[in-house]
Amino acid sequence: MADSDDLTPVAGSRSPGRDEQVGGEGGGSDCNAGEGDGLTESQREVLERCLHALKHAKTDSHTLAALLLITRLCPANQLDKPTLRRIFEAVGLNLPARLLVTAVRGSESSGLPPHELLSLGTALLAALSTDPDMASHPQLLTTVPILLGILANGPLSDQQKQAESEENQSGEMDESPDRTVQSAEGSESESNPVNVTKAAKEPEVSKQKSDGGSASKRVSASEETPQSLKLDVAVAADCYQVLMAVRALPKGPEQLLNRGAVPALCQAVRQNQTFSHGRGLALLGCLLSGKTRDKAWSKHPAELLALLVRLSKDFCQYTHQTRLDMCPQLVQFLPPVGVAVESEELKEVISRIWGVLRPMIQSKLTPKQIGPVLVLSACLLDLYGWEMVGPPKFCCLLVNRACVEVRMGLEEPPGTKLSPELQHTLTGCYRIMEAAMEQACSLGLSPAATSPQSSISSLSLQQSRQVLGVLEEAFSAVMYHLQQVNPSHYGDPFIFATFRSLCSWLAEETSCLKEQVTGLLPFLISYSRSHLQSESTEQGLSCWMTKMSVSEEKGAWMGREALKYLLPALCHLSAEEGPRKVLLTLDTPALLMDFVSQSWTLLRSKSGVASVRDPSMETACSVLLNFTVTEPERVRKDPCFRTLEVLLSEALPVLLHKSRLLVLAANYCTLGLMMGRLTSTKSVEAGQRRFFSAALQFLSSALDSGSDTGQVKVSHTWEESWEEAAELWRLGLQALGGCVRTQPWLAALVREEGWLKHTLTMLGQCSALPDQHTQEVLEEALCAMAEQCPLCKQEIIDMMIRNDKGVLSYMKNLKKSVGVK
Incomplete structure (x- = not known):
């Protein structure tokens, strides 16, 4: 200078x-x-x-x-x-x-x-x-x-x-x-x-x-x-x-991450530089608690894992009170779910932390002390499930303590405001309850069901029932709390966490507390509709989902998430008469139609990349299918089902050649055919013809008669998804027969598209079908066509006469229908 x-x-x-x-x-x-x-x-x-x-x-x-x-x-x-x-x-x-x-x-x-x-x-x-x-x-x-x-x-x-x-x-x-x-x-x-x-x-x-x-x-x-x-x-x-x-x-966090803050601060902590354990760890915690968390771990896994190893060793050596104070810090430095899960070093760290947490959870702790311990336990469960938690008795204790905290926190008089600390604790408890619910239900309450990969899977029948019992009490408190929620608080992340936790329980268990569940349906539908139709980006919820790792798409909050979590429960509830009637009064079919429409638009916007399956779209179709089967009059009169038919007529042709979305195509095809059988028309619109043409192509692609053994097999395209799509395919064939009966013009399309010729040739040449149920639905569809169309009937007769040894010759009802002995 x-x-x-x-x-x-x-x-x-x-x-x-x-x-x-x-x-x-x-x-x-x-x-x-x-x-x-x-x-x-x-x-x-x-x-x-x-x-x-x-x-x-x-x-x-x-x-x-x-x-x-x-x-x-x-x-x-x-x-x-x-x-x-x-x-x-x-x-x-x-x-x-x-x-x-x-x-x-x-x-x-x-x-x-x-x-x-x-x-x-x-x-x-x-x-x-x-x-x-x-x-x-x-x-x-x-x-x-x-x-x-x-x-x-x-x-x-x-x-x-x-x-x-x-x-x-x-x-x-x-x-x-x-x-x-x-x-x-x-x-x-x-x-x-x-x-x-x-x-x-x-x-x-x-x-x-x-x-x-x-x-x-x-x-x-x-x-x-x-x-x-x-x-x-x-x-x-x-x-x-x-x-x-x-x-x-x-x-700012992105700026620091791009400039190498993570390895530098990790080195400062390792060398015990001035303020490194105070401000250095705090700054690192900030970088690992937001949107930069995944990126930080993907760029610097070795440095962060080494830091976590050091912190876990300190955690084990400290006194009881210091360990309690350190729990929130450890939460920040755990890797995201799915990152380095196979790391043996990470497994050792998690096992070491569980070893310290067990006596802490078994000891007498105040509500303020138990909160951070349960939150840390929930995060460890997110990483490795119940594998390292401990013996079955301790697993039961952990679930019980989480459920007790939920009951104590939520069973307060209406209007009671929960502190941010309590909300954070309860959110961790929800995650423990969800993990326990999944395990308890997967066991089927069977004392013989065991799995070497999970300590909770070794629960006895009595222990499993106890777990389900305390979960039922806790979710009763959850429903009580949600009953008090005002629509002005729908954007509160804690309400979403509570809603999401209840949905995970309802997805597995709707027979318990049936009256409470039915009484809560107005809130559940109102809450889901509010978010689906909201034009705001709900930044608070988006940030919460990023922090809590609950967003599958890792993107911004879009409003569809609330209904996505509720859909499995709606699948069960729409099949029961009492809840279904309530759902209809709440105009649930229209809500589902909006969801299907938004989801399809989003899927079409991603056409430039490989199609990614979205199970929630399939579940929404299942709920609509329940309404279609059980409430035919509602389907005939509700305009949302007409809108749905238009969407299906546009979507199914697009899905025909997307093998990754075959289950979704099966849902669309079957849902459209089930609605079509409820409509009596003599004329045909372009959209209807487009849908039925695509449906016939889709149904005929399931079976392949090219085998030298003479046995029809599931086609290569369908083979991977057959277990999930087979029942939909059979239901679609049954619905096709119903459509031919109510819409006579379809018989001509069946012949034009080649479905009848393809099916008759296959049945005439083969000696066996994949199963008896498949034979029955094919026979039912052919009977409907023979009854409605003389030309179809004649084709069937001709094939039976020419091939008297194939599967076609075993179809007694079809023979009777066409008059062949």
Whole structure:
């Protein structure tokens, strides 16, 4: 820096005192304060003179002198936002950046010791970062890798500074500060901040090779940094002030992640640098708790897993109270579900944590203490299920404690407001209950059902019943709470968590508490409809789903999620007369139609990529199919079913050749045919003809008679999905016969599309079908065609006469229908 000698007397008096300096801990401007707040008349006069000097400074020395005077006479907490902005405009960010790089490289040409440069540079950045506009400035963001490097590697040791001093004297390090800033702003620094100080110290590394390697190698040999390499408290505080200011920006976490914050902070924690266990872990926790969580783990799994191993070991060694305090921290550092699940090291970590949690859960804890323990337990369950939890008796205890917390939390008088802490605890309890519900129901309450992969699967019959009993009591409390919810609170993430948990129970169990469930249907449908038809993006719910890992699509909240979780329950409830009548009064078919329409539109928009199956679309069809079978009059009169027919006529032809969506196509085909049999028409519309043509093609593609054995087999296209689609295919054939009876024009289409000829040829040549049920539905469809169409009847007779040994010859009802003996 120019005229560095002029700075020596000023710098010798020490850089700004950290209890009053710009950007020190607890410092920073009050952005809500008025002009010149907290300053005396004399202070304002000096401030104006210093600002004038800053603006007209011709050398770095003049700039630094003015800055030092400002920081000594006007503490940061007395500077308002406009004043800070004037300082920023006068100084800019290039100077503090040059100070940092010069300090890291240890250049003696500056005339100031590296620690003074480091102290002043970080203090300036910390002060400027208190203004969000300044924190988001591209020039400030270029200093982030340098700050991260300082936090990760610490200051230079005396030996390093001596080596660098010798190199400077020999002319080996003659780069100007301006030039070093350019290198700090390069893309390499942004992507690898831990190496910023390493790059700056390259000359020194070669100098120290004879001593056994670079300083970075010597540091890595130890878990903790020697005291000589510890960061100054004030410098560390300023570095974290800048990083936290960047993190608070809308895209701040992404900015930090892209600049290598995760490996740098992990290294700072590993070396036990100043504030690393307080502010470093807190900052890392922020990066691992939001939308950047998955990306952070995918980019830096080794560093994060090593950190988790260390934290888990600390967790096991601490006292009881410290463990309780540490539970929320461990939750932050667990990997997302599905990441490194096969890692043996991760399994050891989870097993170790469970070993500590068991006695904690078995001990007497206050409601405030048990909450974080249950939340941590829920997150561990998300990762590996019940495999590592413990013996069956402990699994029962864990479920029981979660259910007790839910009952105590939700069985409060109407209008009781739940604290955020209690809501967080209950959300964790819901996840334990959901996991227990899935396991208990998968066992079928069978004492013989065991699985080596799950400790809860070894529950006795009595234990299984006890689990289901406490779950029933807890879900009764859940329904009581939801009954009190006002529509104005539909956007509350906790209400969604409660709704989602109840839906998981209803998907498995609708026979218990039937009156309560039926009474709650108005809320469930109203809640689902509100979100499906909402035009808002529901940011709160979207963020909650990202944090809780409940979104399958990993995208923004779209409003469909609420109904998606309710659909399995509706499948059961629509099959029972009492609940079905209530659902019809709530206009549930129209709601389902809206869902199917939105889902189909979304699926069509993804036509450029491989089609992804969405089971919720198939479940929605199943619910509509229940209404179609049980409520024919409603289907005939409700206009939403006419709209549905139009959608199916457009969708089925598109799905014909998409093998991954074959089950959805089977649902569409069967649903359309079941509705078609309820309509009596003599004329045909273009949409109807298009649908039935596609349906005939789809039905004929299921079986293949090309085998040399003479036995009809399931076609290659259908083979993978046959178990799921077979029943729909058979139901569709039955419905086809009904459609021919109510819509006579269809008989001609059956012949035109070649379905009749294909089916008769196959049945005449083959000796056996996949099963007896398939033979029965084919015979029923052929009988309907023979009854309605003379030409069809004649074709059937001709085939029976020509082939008297195939499956066709065994169809007695068909023979009787066409008059063949």
